[in-house]
Amino acid sequence: MSVPVTISIDAMGGDSAPEIVVEGVRMAHERLPHVRYLLFGDEARLAPLLAPYPGMAGVCTVRHTDEAISNDAKPGQVLRTGRRSSMWLAIDAVKKGEAAGIVSAGNTGALMAVSKFVLRTLPGIDRPAIAALFPTIRGETLMLDLGANIDCNANNLVEFAVMGEVYARAVLGLETPAIGLLNVGSEDMKGSDVVKTAAATLRESHLPINFYGFVEGNDICAGTVDVVVTDGFSGNISLKTAEGTVKLYSTFLKEAFKSSLMSKIGFLFARRALNKVKVRTDPRRYNGAMFLGLNGIAVKSHGGTDAFGFANAIGVAVELVAHGYNERIRKEFDRLKPANVPSPQLAAGTR
Amino acid sequence: MSVPVTISIDAMGGDSAPEIVVEGVRMAHERLPHVRYLLFGDEARLAPLLAPYPGMAGVCTVRHTDEAISNDAKPGQVLRTGRRSSMWLAIDAVKKGEAAGIVSAGNTGALMAVSKFVLRTLPGIDRPAIAALFPTIRGETLMLDLGANIDCNANNLVEFAVMGEVYARAVLGLETPAIGLLNVGSEDMKGSDVVKTAAATLRESHLPINFYGFVEGNDICAGTVDVVVTDGFSGNISLKTAEGTVKLYSTFLKEAFKSSLMSKIGFLFARRALNKVKVRTDPRRYNGAMFLGLNGIAVKSHGGTDAFGFANAIGVAVELVAHGYNERIRKEFDRLKPANVPSPQLAAGTR
Known part of the structure; x- marks a missing residue:
């Protein structure tokens, strides 16, 4: 049996977030039952997406934030003003040791800049x-x-x-x-x-x-x-x-x-x-x-992927964690x- | 009807030269009957390859040389010592106005170096x-x-x-x-x-x-x-x-x-x-x-291509000439x- 692992998720990142993100987490949960999730994003939008799946309540914790990083935001701007965003908070959870890795389908440049800033190399x-x-x-x-x-x-x-x-x-x-x-x-x-x-x-x-x-x-x-x-x-x-x-x-x-x-x-x-x-x-x-x-596991999902693709990105993060x-x-x-x-x-x- | 065009050929360049080169010229001749060829290379090897095709005698002229550029020759070395090679002489024919373009399946670096040296930009x-x-x-x-x-x-x-x-x-x-x-x-x-x-x-x-x-x-x-x-x-x-x-x-x-x-x-x-x-x-x-x-048309055929591919490379050179x-x-x-x-x-x- 696998040791429990927690992955933090930028639930608002990606072209069809948070819908495909939650659906991706659900698919990943079926394949990887030992993984827990910290979902960062708009609780009002996330709760109804999670509600139809009672099994998800036990493995997902939602951490609310209003802010999200847009796809066209410049990395420098995100570094200055993005500290309350779902992306930043999800990365910060790895820094704090609350999660073993973070997955986001958001803005690549911003994800790299914030990951580097927060986690360091x-x-x-x-x-x-x-x-x-x-x-x-x-x-x-x-x-x-x-x-x-x-x-x-x-x-x-x-x-x-x-x-x-x-x-x-x-x-x-x-x-x-x-x-x-x-x-x-x-x-x-x-x-x-x-x-x-x-x-x-x-x-x-x-x-x-x-x-x-x-x-x-x-x-x-x-x-x-x-x-x-x-x-x-x-x-x-x-x-x-x-x-x-x-x-x-x-x-x-x-x-x-x-x-x-x-x-x-x-x-x-x-x-x-x-x-x-x-x-x-x-x-x-x-x-x-x-x-x-980086001094922490960070995985970028394609912004335009579907739930199947997002679930694979979660799998990639879990593999990196599992193999130390x-x-x-x-x-x-x-x-x-x-x-x-x-x-x-x-x-x-x-x- | 198209105006006659002469293309000079480095008959000794490429992995299977001169066999596929001559065969490629023959295929090109079928498609482009108005094109004439100056073939630079070892006459003793070229003559028997041309002999079976009487139609080729009217469109091909062989210019003998013993020397050929190997695939691993360095461009600098070729510039110093390659003046009698089939590649150099074929390029030189364009410079002299005897041919409107040159095709070679030989060493890319050498072909570019000599073309630049002889034809200039x-x-x-x-x-x-x-x-x-x-x-x-x-x-x-x-x-x-x-x-x-x-x-x-x-x-x-x-x-x-x-x-x-x-x-x-x-x-x-x-x-x-x-x-x-x-x-x-x-x-x-x-x-x-x-x-x-x-x-x-x-x-x-x-x-x-x-x-x-x-x-x-x-x-x-x-x-x-x-x-x-x-x-x-x-x-x-x-x-x-x-x-x-x-x-x-x-x-x-x-x-x-x-x-x-x-x-x-x-x-x-x-x-x-x-x-x-x-x-x-x-x-x-x-x-x-x-x-x-370059101040002249030069086309490089893949070194490992067959006659069909070589004939296409000739076609590319003829197109450049035809469209001025x-x-x-x-x-x-x-x-x-x-x-x-x-x-x-x-x-x-x-x-």
Whole structure:
């Protein structure tokens, strides 16, 4: 039996909050009965959503607040004026130890800014990164950063590599996960100075990491490595390119199946098989971007997801808690203290 | 009837050269009977490949050379020692006016370096870019740069926008093509300083361009704009991510259709429809990356493509020639001379 875990929820974040949020919590509750929830938001709207489900009363506590962060609010503005918002209070519950992690489908920039401000980064980590799993031919690959850090230096990339490596061991259960650095070619001479310096550090620093070397965009879905490290600009573009390509392919498929009587009959026979493909590439299954490197678990759900997707994001947070990700990464960075590591980049710590 | 056009071919470039190159020329000849070819390479190997096709004698001229550029040759080394190579001589034929464009499936870095050295950039253009068409839900979108320029400043991106815009008008025949700048969000405040400055220039410079604003990775395949502008690092990663995602999706499909008797029957009925999807997403159909901004037409074929793909790359070069792309871009940059344009970036010209 699992130890009870409490997750705090920004019930007002997301395009269809609080409705899909509450429905997502209900779906997560079915899968993860040991999890408790602190729901931050407008009690007058939350109570009627919870009322039809008596089982929810025992696992959900509503903490009322009038304020919510809008999708177009700027992070700086939220930091100045958002302290009473559902998002801020939900994050604060992690800081206070009332919850083991927080999930929000709200404004990404604000969520990252407030999480960083309230929770702080883990010792030795300069910048947190956004990480998520990608489906691949061989299984799943973790990729980071997906958009938290637009400009990265080599040290940031090295830190992301360590954070991703620990995730792959702690949560995915891999013994010696292979780490790749995303680049425009696999040869040493290719790429920007930043990726070349990061690669040199990963190769020469005696970090206990199985560094594969450079990988290219097509290696992500090929599953060439277990963790793909990149800056937030390229990572975000790559993630969204993949999403757009899946949409293109499935649109082409739909059109093709409608194009003749034969193909319509084919569709009827192949429907179950095609559904499997839909499930395997369903972005909702991969919903839940992790903010790694913070002194607390924070997970961002897609703003436009449905309850199924939101429930998956909760699952991602619970997994990080259950595998003690933050304790593992803390230990890892302790091991990597200046005395033990010859890398000037990593040794420089939180510049 | 079309005016005769001569294309020079690096017959020794690519993974399976010269076999697939000659076969590609033969396929292109069937589709484009008005095109003549100058084939640079080892005559002893080319002659027997051409011999079985008597029709080819009238359209192909072989220019012998012993030397070829290997795939792992470094561009700097090729610039110093590659003057007698098939690649260099093929490019030189364009410089000399013997050919209207050159196609090579060889080493990309070397091809760009030698093309730039021999052909030079067009007046007013700082750096050439690699451009290619993407299939989209709405048709096709041009994207550039795909890997020629790892580090770009705002001025480079503005030049790419102009080059792409002219392509969309001249070759795709669009009246006022929409140009988007690839970024991690569509809001003005998002992204790196480079993209923000480029966007400001495109918005405020009175360039005769229909600037849509920022687009995200998923907008590429959605066909949100006609031209997507980005730096070579993100562009290359995005292109290869899309290729990898198509491969993933088609692998999932294959597995699904093999998973049961029902789905196998479904496959038989839907085979023709599925084949259509395969054709629409076939990377060979999109083979032929254009080096835009050079004082001459140069097209890079994928190194691992087959004859069908190589023939498409020839088609891309012939299209650029037929639509007078370089004359159009030259006129466009003449119009944009310092006196006519208030943009300090573009006015600075070839810094």
